[in-house]
Amino acid sequence: MSNAMSRERDAVEREADLAEERFLLATQVEIQRLLNEKGLRYKDLAHRLSVSEARVSQLFSDDASNLTIRTIAKIFYKLGETPRLMTERALNKRLAEASGEASPSGGWIVTGSLAAFDVGLGSEFVPAQEEETTDRTRRPSGLDWAQAEGAFQARSAYAA
Numbered sequence: 001m002s003n004a005m006s007r008e009r010d011a012v013e014r015e016a017d018l019a020e021e022r023f024l025l026a027t028q029v030e031i032q033r034l035l036n037e038k039g040l041r042y043k044d045l046a047h048r049l050s051v052s053e054a055r056v057s058q059l060f061s062d063d064a065s066n067l068t069i070r071t072i073a074k075i076f077y078k079l080g081e082t083p084r085l086m087t088e089r090a091l092n093k094r095l096a097e098a099s100g101e102a103s104p105s106g107g108w109i110v111t112g113s114l115a116a117f118d119v120g121l122g123s124e125f126v127p128a129q130e131e132e133t134t135d136r137t138r139r140p141s142g143l144d145w146a147q148a149e150g151a152f153q154a155r156s157a158y159a160a
Helices: 003-038 042-049 053-059 069-078 088-098 142-159
Strands: none
Touching: 003 042, 003 069, 042 053, 042 069, 088 142
């Protein structure tokens, strides 16, 4: 195997490891958010899970390699919640639909002043009060979702 192929394989593996770490951290953060919201401590969660406080602390450590899907499901259940798994693309799509940035059929609707933000590829600019009459047969791409989400976040930050 050539050095270039080896470096490329190593880079792909590093990205996979980073993706795993990001997901683990996001899970830990969500569990901690729930604990904070409910006014609970690790001791309280340990009692609900019938494990030691040290075990719960271990689940929140940097090396929480034993935080399994089964354990996550049990933690959420014991906190009175139901976890849902969703890809970032699906989340962005739902956020865009909820904010009116995309129609549930998959087409994009961008309203307002054209100068206010960049219109993404395949997007459609329509006046804010006009009724939708265009047939949308092209499904939005990842770039479309990212651009709409960026515009949504920018407007949300501006409104806050």
